[in-house]
Structure formats: C-alpha cells, structure tokens
Amino acid sequence: MTTPKSTNITWHHGHIDDESRTRLLGQRGCVLWFTGLSGSGKSTVARAVEAELVERRHFCAVLDGDNIRHGLNSDLGFSPEDRTENIRRIGEVAKLFADFNNIVLTAFISPYRADRDRARQTVGEERFYEIYCAADLDVCEQRDPKGLYKKARAGEIPEFTGISAPYEAPESPELVLKTGEQTLEESVQTVMDFLASKNVWPEEI
Amino acid sequence: MTTPKSTNITWHHGHIDDESRTRLLGQRGCVLWFTGLSGSGKSTVARAVEAELVERRHFCAVLDGDNIRHGLNSDLGFSPEDRTENIRRIGEVAKLFADFNNIVLTAFISPYRADRDRARQTVGEERFYEIYCAADLDVCEQRDPKGLYKKARAGEIPEFTGISAPYEAPESPELVLKTGEQTLEESVQTVMDFLASKNVWPEEI
Numbered sequence: 001m002t003t004p005k006s007t008n009i010t011w012h013h014g015h016i017d018d019e020s021r022t023r024l025l026g027q028r029g030c031v032l033w034f035t036g037l038s039g040s041g042k043s044t045v046a047r048a049v050e051a052e053l054v055e056r057r058h059f060c061a062v063l064d065g066d067n068i069r070h071g072l073n074s075d076l077g078f079s080p081e082d083r084t085e086n087i088r089r090i091g092e093v094a095k096l097f098a099d100f101n102n103i104v105l106t107a108f109i110s111p112y113r114a115d116r117d118r119a120r121q122t123v124g125e126e127r128f129y130e131i132y133c134a135a136d137l138d139v140c141e142q143r144d145p146k147g148l149y150k151k152a153r154a155g156e157i158p159e160f161t162g163i164s165a166p167y168e169a170p171e172s173p174e175l176v177l178k179t180g181e182q183t184l185e186e187s188v189q190t191v192m193d194f195l196a197s198k199n200v201w202p203e204e205i
Numbered sequence: 206m207t208t209p210k211s212t213n214i215t216w217h218h219g220h221i222d223d224e225s226r227t228r229l230l231g232q233r234g235c236v237l238w239f240t241g242l243s244g245s246g247k248s249t250v251a252r253a254v255e256a257e258l259v260e261r262r263h264f265c266a267v268l269d270g271d272n273i274r275h276g277l278n279s280d281l282g283f284s285p286e287d288r289t290e291n292i293r294r295i296g297e298v299a300k301l302f303a304d305f306n307n308i309v310l311t312a313f314i315s316p317y318r319a320d321r322d323r324a325r326q327t328v329g330e331e332r333f334y335e336i337y338c339a340a341d342l343d344v345c346e347q348r349d350p351k352g353l354y355k356k357a358r359a360g361e362i363p364e365f366t367g368i369s370a371p372y373e374a375p376e377s378p379e380l381v382l383k384t385g386e387q388t389l390e391e392s393v394q395t396v397m398d399f400l401a402s403k404n405v406w407p408e409e410i
Contacts, residue, residue: 016256024262051221057229059264061305071327072297092277093298100266102305122276
C-alpha cells in the first residue's frame with residue numbers, strides 16, 4: 001500500500017452564512033402554515049400565492065396532500081399516531097425549505113393545536129406564520145369540492161374533521177383569511193401584503 | 206342558517222406550468238446524489254458547491270446527516286429497514302426540492318445500489334445525477350475525520366460501511382470525483398462544469 005497523495009491536502013469547508021445567503025438570494029425563508037376545514041380554500045390560496053410569487057421570481061414551495069400523501073408520507077394512514085407523524089414530517093420538511101431560503105406554503109387541515117405548535121417550534125417562532133382559513137363549516141360543506149362531506153355525513157368516512165372529529169381553531173394566528181366571504185384574489189392580496197410587511201424580500205423594501 | 210355569501214364565488218386556481226417557472230426562476234430543479242465511503246468528501250464537496258452556487262445567486266439545498274438525521278429522520282435507527290426508509294425519505298424530499306426548482310445536493314454514504322436506484326426513480330431519471338466520490342478506503346481511513354474508522358476497527362461500531370458492511374460502488378454514475386487525489390477546489394470546479402453542461406441554468410447559456 002503506497003501512501004495516498006492526498007493525505008496532506010488541506011480541504012477548506014465552503015461555508016456561507018445566513019446573512020450573506022439572504023442578501024445574495026434576495027429573500028429569507030419562512031413558512032406560511034395554512035390551517036382550516038376541508039374546503040376552506042387552503043390549497044387554492046396557497047397555489048395562487050405560489051403563482052404570484054413565482055411571477056415575481058421568488059422561490060417558493062407548496063406542500064399539500066397532493067405531493068406529500070402520495071410521496072414522503074405514503075407509508076402513513078389516518079390513525080391518531082399517523083396523523084401526528086404526518087404533521088411532524090411536514091414541519092421538518094418545511095424547516096428544511098426555509099433553511100435554504102424558500103418561502104414555504106403548507107396546506108393541511110392540521111386540526112390539532114398541539115401539532116401546529118410543534119411545527120412552529122420546529123420551524124422557529126420568528127419565521128412561522130399561521131394562517132387561518134376561517135370559512136364556516138356550512139360554507140365548506142356546501143362547496144364540498146371533493147364530495148367528502150357528503151360521504152362523511154353518510155358515515156362512509158370515520159373521524160372527518162368538522163363532522164365527527166374536532167377542529168381546534170387557532171387562538172392567535174398571525175393572519176386570518178375570511179375565505180368563506182372574500183374572493184380568492186382578495187385572499188391572495190392579503191397574503192402578499194402580509195409577506196411584504198414581514199420583510200421577506202428585504203432588497204425590495 | 207343564512208345562505209353564505211360566498212357560495213357563488215368562482216375561485217380560479219392559480220397555476221404556473223413548469224416551463225414558465227423555470228424561465229422565471231432562471232434554473233431548473235435537479236438532484237446531485239453524492240455517494241461514497243465515510244470520509245470520501247461527500248458533504249465537504251456538497252457544501253463547497255453550495256457556497257459557489259449561492260454566490261452566483263442560485264437556490265440550492267444540501268441534505269446531509271447533520272440536517273436529516275437530527276430532524277426528519279430522527280425516528281430512524283440503523284437497522285436495514287431503517288436505513289432503507291432513511292434513503293427513501295431523502296429521495297422524496299430531494300424530489301420535492303427539485304419540483305420547486307432547487308438544485309439539491311444529497312450527501313449520504315447510501316451504500317446500496319437498490320436504494321440509490323429507487324431514489325433515481327423517485328426523482329426522475331432526467332434530473333438525477335449520481336456523483337461518486339471515489340476515494341479509496343485507505344485514504345478515507347487515514348483521514349478518519351470523525352474517528353469512526355478507528356472505532357469500527359476496534360469493533361465499537363457494528364456494520365460500518367467499508368469495514369464490516371459492504372459498499373456497492375456505482376456502476377455508471379453520471380460523474381466520478383477523484384476525491385482521494387484531487388483538491389477540493391478541483392472537485393468543486395468539476396461539479397460546476399458538469400452542472401453547466403446539463404443546462405441547469407438555461408438563461409446563462
């Protein structure tokens with residue numbers, strides 16, 4: 001065995017601090033945690049805000065049932081333990097995206113305060129924004145975009161939030177959207193104004 | 206119960222197609238999957254490439270033991286099942302980052318071909334690049350930056366890759382880095398040239 005050539009090569013760690021990263025990338029990472037009943041508009045608002053952000057060349061990521069339940073969390077069911085693990089992993093993934101300066105929009109019912117508070121702890125209080133999509137149950141049930149309320153009323157879905165399982169509304173969310181009353185455009189504008197007020201893209205202010 | 210005002214409001218889904226997103230954000234998403242023995246330089250190269258990319262204002266994310274094992278995968282141990290689940294979740298998270306146009310750099314030993322191939326399927330063949338950090342075992346063991354080889358030789362770490370557990374080298378990686386012979390700067394340059402050749406930032410070409 002010959003002595004490897006590289007033994008004495010000094011390898012310097014590349015490193016970029018958070019402040020330089022934010023300055024160079026033009027935005028800081030944060031998490032918009034949408035919560036609300038099924039049909040309250042969480043995913044719709046999140047996707048519309050995403051389109052608006054990308055138009056302005058901001059990097060953002062939407063985490064919702066479509067891309068999480070079929071991928072990362074495809075091994076999880078709907079037992080209480082699995083629901084908690086579902087939200088735990090989403091909080092961890094949201095943190096990773098925020099650590100790398102993405103604006104994250106999560107759209108899950110996330111009915112339990114304890115689970116949402118845990119996500120807040122994981123992400124970090126100073127960059128976690130809970131957004132309550134506050135449409136009344138009767139509005140959501142009339143919309144019923146996926147026909148889930150009908151099934152839940154017929155007893156075909158056990159433990160359906162709002163019907164046969166509790167929804168614990170946020171006590172002090174950073175933002176409330178009246179998604180049962182206002183238009184999508186109004187909700188999107190409210191979120192965009194909120195982001196601007198939080199200094200998420202410092203260079204534009 | 207009064208009829209909610211919003212029932213007849215039409216909510217248009219915001220949507221942005223992949224091509225527009227890539228044009229607006231100036232880069233497409235992809236995954237650089239670094240694999241190699243402990244001490245072969247995976248994380249060091251990934252972090253140095255990250256710094257280089259951020260300097261050029263590219264959004265990127267490094268997934269490595271530091272941010273995954275203590276966070277998302279803190280519930281997993283080192284049994285064969287847990288190791289496979291570890292890599293499965295990393296593949297899913299890498300896919301999410303790539304879906305939102307981040308350049309992802311994963312730095313895990315990932316010793317099994319089957320696990321790496323599964324990650325490739327998850328992410329998508331056309332944007333998954335396997336990078337083999339091909340330092341010889343004797344080089345890695347001499348470096349032993351974390352003192353793990355010493356412990357493994359002393360029998361204190363069971364099933365340590367390269368000592369008491371197999372490492373299945375890639376058969377046709379997209380890129381090989383001779384991290385046992387060349388400097389860090391050379392490895393970083395090789396990766397940057399590779400990314401440019403793959404048209405990852407179309408607007409600059």
